[in-house]
Amino acid sequence: xxxxxxxxxxxxxxxxxxxxxxxxxxxxxxxxxxxxxxxxxxxxxxxxxxxxxxxxxxxxxxxxxxxxxxxxxxxxxxxxxxxxxxxxxxxxxxxxxxxxxxxxxxxxxxxxxxxxxxxxxxxxxxxxxxxxxxxxxxxxxxxxxxxxxxxxxxxxxxxxxxxxxxxxxxxxxxxxxxxxxxxxxxxxxxxxxxxxxxxxxxxxxxxxxxxxxxxxxxxxxxxxxxxxxxxxxxxxxxxxxxxxxxxxxxxxxxxxxxxxxxxxxxxxxxxxxxxxxxxxxxxxxxxxxxxxxxxxxxxxxxxxxxxxxxxxxxxxxxxxxxxxxxxxxxxxxxxxxxxxxxxxxxxxxxxxxxxxxxxxxxxxxxxxxxxxxxxxxxxxxxxxxxxxxxxxxxxxxxxxxxxxxxxxxxxxxxxxxxxxxxxxxxxxxxxxxxxxxxxxxxxxxxxxxxxxxxxxxxxxxxxxxxxxxxxxxxxxxxxxxxxxxxxxxxxxxxxxxxxxxxxxxxxxxxxxxxxxxxxxxxxxxxxxxxxxxxxxxxxxxxxxxxxxxxxxxxxxxxxxxxxxxxxxxxxxxxxxxxxxxxxxxxxxxxxxxxxxxxxxxxxxxxxxxx
Amino acid sequence: xxxxxxxxxxxxxxxxxxxxxxxxxxxxxxxxxxxxxxxxxxxxxxxxxxxxxxxxxxxxxxxxxxxxxxxxxxxxxxxxxxxxxxxxxxxxxxxxxxxxxxxxxxxxxxxxxxxxxxxxxxxxxxxxxxxxxxxxxxxxxxxxxxxxxxxxxxxxxxxxxxxxxxxxxxxxxxxxxxxxxxxxxxxxxxxxxxxxxxxxxxxxxxxxxxxxxxxxxxxxxxxxxxxxxxxxxxxxxxxxxxxxxxxxxxxxxxxxxxxxxxxxxxxxxxxxxxxxxxxx
Numbered sequence: 001x002x003x004x005x006x007x008x009x010x011x012x013x014x015x016x017x018x019x020x021x022x023x024x025x026x027x028x029x030x031x032x033x034x035x036x037x038x039x040x041x042x043x044x045x046x047x048x049x050x051x052x053x054x055x056x057x058x059x060x061x062x063x064x065x066x067x068x069x070x071x072x073x074x075x076x077x078x079x080x081x082x083x084x085x086x087x088x089x090x091x092x093x094x095x096x097x098x099x100x101x102x103x104x105x106x107x108x109x110x111x112x113x114x115x116x117x118x119x120x121x122x123x124x125x126x127x128x129x130x131x132x133x134x135x136x137x138x139x140x141x142x143x144x145x146x147x148x149x150x151x152x153x154x155x156x157x158x159x160x161x162x163x164x165x166x167x168x169x170x171x172x173x174x175x176x177x178x179x180x181x182x183x184x185x186x187x188x189x190x191x192x193x194x195x196x197x198x199x200x201x202x203x204x205x206x207x208x209x210x211x212x213x214x215x216x217x218x219x220x221x222x223x224x225x226x227x228x229x230x231x232x233x234x235x236x237x238x239x240x241x242x243x244x245x246x247x248x249x250x251x252x253x254x255x256x257x258x259x260x261x262x263x264x265x266x267x268x269x270x271x272x273x274x275x276x277x278x279x280x281x282x283x284x285x286x287x288x289x290x291x292x293x294x295x296x297x298x299x300x301x302x303x304x305x306x307x308x309x310x311x312x313x314x315x316x317x318x319x320x321x322x323x324x325x326x327x328x329x330x331x332x333x334x335x336x337x338x339x340x341x342x343x344x345x346x347x348x349x350x351x352x353x354x355x356x357x358x359x360x361x362x363x364x365x366x367x368x369x370x371x372x373x374x375x376x377x378x379x380x381x382x383x384x385x386x387x388x389x390x391x392x393x394x395x396x397x398x399x400x401x402x403x404x405x406x407x408x409x410x411x412x413x414x415x416x417x418x419x420x421x422x423x424x425x426x427x428x429x430x431x432x433x434x435x436x437x438x439x440x441x442x443x444x445x446x447x448x449x450x451x452x453x454x455x456x457x458x459x460x461x462x463x464x465x466x467x468x469x470x471x472x473x474x475x476x477x478x479x480x481x482x483x484x485x486x487x488x489x490x491x492x493x494x495x496x497x498x499x500x501x502x503x504x505x506x507x508x509x510x511x512x513x514x515x516x517x518x519x520x521x522x523x524x525x526x527x528x529x530x531x532x533x534x535x536x537x538x539x540x541x542x543x544x545x546x547x548x549x550x551x552x553x554x555x556x557x558x559x560x561x562x563x564x565x566x567x568x569x570x571x572x573x574x575x576x577x578x579x580x581x582x583x584x585x586x587x588x589x590x591x592x593x594x595x596x597x598x599x600x601x602x603x604x605x606x607x608x609x610x
Numbered sequence: 611x612x613x614x615x616x617x618x619x620x621x622x623x624x625x626x627x628x629x630x631x632x633x634x635x636x637x638x639x640x641x642x643x644x645x646x647x648x649x650x651x652x653x654x655x656x657x658x659x660x661x662x663x664x665x666x667x668x669x670x671x672x673x674x675x676x677x678x679x680x681x682x683x684x685x686x687x688x689x690x691x692x693x694x695x696x697x698x699x700x701x702x703x704x705x706x707x708x709x710x711x712x713x714x715x716x717x718x719x720x721x722x723x724x725x726x727x728x729x730x731x732x733x734x735x736x737x738x739x740x741x742x743x744x745x746x747x748x749x750x751x752x753x754x755x756x757x758x759x760x761x762x763x764x765x766x767x768x769x770x771x772x773x774x775x776x777x778x779x780x781x782x783x784x785x786x787x788x789x790x791x792x793x794x795x796x797x798x799x800x801x802x803x804x805x806x807x808x809x810x811x812x813x814x815x816x817x818x819x820x821x822x823x824x825x826x827x828x829x830x831x832x833x834x835x836x837x838x839x840x841x842x843x844x845x846x847x848x849x850x851x852x853x854x855x856x857x858x859x860x861x862x863x864x865x866x867x868x869x870x871x872x873x874x875x876x877x878x879x880x881x882x883x884x885x886x887x888x889x890x
Contacts, residue, residue, distance in 0.1 A: 081846050081849060082846045085846070085848070164804055167845060174803060175845040176846055178845075264801065265757055265760045265769075265801045266803075267738070267802075270758060271757075285820060285822075286822075319685060320679075321685040321687070324690045325689070325695050326689060327690075328695040328699075350815050359717065362710050363707060363711065366706040366707060367710075369706045370699060373702040376666055378690070380670055383673035384673055384677065385685055385686030386677040386685045387677065387681065387685045388677050390615070390678065401670055402619055402667060402670055406626070409659050410659060412658060412709060413656065415710070417721075418713045418715075418717040419652055421720070421814055421815050422648070422652075422815065424841070425808075425815070426841075478622040482625075482629060486630065486636070487635065489635065493840075493841045495843040497848075501849060503890055507635065507890050511635065581684040582687055
């Protein structure tokens with residue numbers, strides 16, 4: 001199918017095991033390394049959430065196995081409050097950084113961005129390798145925080161994934177979980193920032209400079225637009241977190257006062273009167289929140305944009321239809337990326353920052369709902385008049401749209417400063433962001449896994465297991481996270497290790513149990529996915545080069561793609577990325593590499609004119 | 611399979627909507643002057659949210675039902691419609707931004723304006739897992755406080771300077787007592803880490819940030835006893851950093867706050883026993 005008039009010499013893969021699989025410069029190997037890292041990290045994060053649910057629903061229960069595994073954190077099998085809070089912190093940190101930021105971008109983006117634009121590799125293969133291994137070191141350090149937390153009763157720091165100062169800045173004096181674990185937590189995130197920066201530079205350069213002949217920007221698959229915008233967000237936001245993290249570490253270790261104000265009196269000790277608590281003066285706790293959320297809000301979009309890209313890509317493929325409103329989709333991705341930098345203050349409406357800035361942040365926050373809605377309309381538009389093929393990948397992509405709506409829509413509540421007075425820091429926030437940035441992003445990744453697995457490994461994943469996985473997970477995540485919204489209305493605060501102390505929370509007990517049961521079932525179901533993944537590597541049905549009858553460049557090369565992606569033959573692109581159901585074409589899909597002049601070309605915009 | 615998926619999407623949509631509409635779990639009955647306006651804004655918002663959510667999910671389900679791959683022939687070849695893009699962009703922009711602008715009125719009333727004159731003032735000093743409320747006493751002047759004078763072991767939790775004449779009639783207690791139907795101004799401070807003042811029926815929450823004094827105001831409209839919780843993670847025992855807010859009839863409140871420290875404490879305890887929490 002590919003044009004063959006551009007044969008250049010082939011790049012052979014390295015021969016040694018270490019250069020081929022460990023310190024590889026091949027973006028495909030690096031992509032798989034990122035995915036494996038995320039698969040390991042998500043297992044840790046998921047088990048932590050299971051332990052949290054056990055404690056919330058059945059507080060004070062003796063879980064003998066916990067007593068054996070964590071004699072400090074769960075003496076006699078009953079969890080300590082600080083043990084619970086360290087689970088909260090580590091669950092959030094591991095999920096946000098090492099799962100939601102690695103797999104969608106570092107994993108699938110690394111593997112498929114160069115192939116989809118017709119490049120032989122990333123622009124800077126060495127930086128790419130460094131970016132993975134730096135991230136890997138970050139992961140080792142965060143795991144170290146579990147084992148060397150500085151307090152035997154915790155498995156990490158207890159500041160939450162947001163690490164608000166001064167709790168995170170004061171050290172041991174502020175209680176258990178503020179010792180070595182917090183240092184390791186900060187160092188891990190700082191390392192992660194560096195790794196992500198290298199990755200982001202690579203993505204941007206590769207996409208701008210290495211597109212093959214004919215691959216104009218508006219002929220790129222929407223996945224590439226999403227990965228590109230994500231990389232720009234990472235490039236601009238991670239340095240701020242890195243800076244903030246360094247300042248926080250200095251406050252803890254060097255006695256500086258960036259985030260610690262004067263006159264603090266902690267655990268019976270006045271600042272400056274005891275060697276355990278040196279003199280601090282002049283710092284601002286709110287400064288940390290600004291730095292953190294200036295990164296933290298774009299981070300939400302870093303997590304979800306690649307899922308949006310994959311969903312658009314997969315919906316079009318299995319709807320057998322061009323993406324509805326391709327150009328609007330591109331603009332919406334840009335608008336989300338741009339506005340994503342101006343809304344961080346909505347995390348801080350009641351933090352004590354100026355109430356006037358809350359007015360601006362509130363209006364900007366609701367504005368970001370507009371491009372999000374535009375994307376949803378276009379996804380539904382893509383399904384209109386389709387001939388849908390219900391593969392596991394397609395089910396998860398449709399699930400993504402459903403969850404993105406369900407989770408995103410409550411942003412209209414949380415984005416209003418006045419409504420934040422009752423709902424801030426309650427379970428409605430948990431329901432909101434877990435659905436939209438957590439589960440929707442994960443659905444995007446599941447869809448991507450079922451979709452691209454045959455290309456990456458030459459075999460299909462088992463469809464029946466994939467569908468069982470989808471049905472239970474789809475129902476399960478709704479059952480977990482929708483009830484959290486009403487818990488928030490009742491007033492249930494986040495980050496409580498028990499709800500036993502308050503009368504106003506008693507009526508929620510049945511709902512808390514319901515959520516935990518749903519969580520246990522949903523978590524158990526994920527092992528079907530793990531099993532399917534491993535089983536299919538060896539026993540899956542063999543897949544050809546283009547098993548889904550798709551149109552973009554990754555399907556024009558061999559399965560699995562050779563070391564230099566196109567075996568030395570650089571492809572030429574003749575049309576937009578989603579030319580399905582073209583009237584008069586011999587097949588219902590026309591690949592980007594097909595030169596046939598009879599087929600109407602171009603992307604949505606051009607086609608729409610005539 | 612398309613039909614199963616469509617029905618499933620509709621079922622979870624219906625279940626989600628029922629969970630909200632049934633109001634089995636909902637905001638507690640409100641007890642503040644700003645709450646009716648806030649609740650109205652919430653109702654308008656949740657209506658928009660509910661309609662948009664239902665429309666999108668039902669629409670998604672309908673596409674999945676209708677366009678499953680059973681019909682022969684190819685899908686409709688279209689790249690979209692610029693007119694539709696403009697229409698839905700403009701409509702959502704107008705609705706969303708209108709919501710945001712409408713929501714500002716409650717916010718402005720509470721946060722952009724100072725407390726009305728004659729508001730009852732209380733200094734709130736939070737510390738890890740404990741609330742301290744500092745009352746000015748009969749002279750309506752707060753005694754001087756200084757972090758250097760804080761001594762938890764001597765029960766001087768807020769660092770009150772006993773040598774200051776205006777401190778003589780001050781009282782510090784572990785619960786908050788405010789008058790009904792009179793504006794209250796809280797001056798929020800923290801001794802150690804960030805805490806958050808949270809009384810659900812009051813529809814009111816504000817962080818207490820070390821190094822800052824944050825002034826906020828509200829008016830409570832229902833006499834009674836209410837639970838006061840910390841809403842910002844403050845350490846190990848965050849989950850039981852609990853106190854009570856007593857909303858008292860004006861005369862009962864005036865009598866209480868005129869008492870010197872020792873009797874103030876005893877009377878506060880009596881009042882905490884006298885009033886019952888609302889039935890949840």
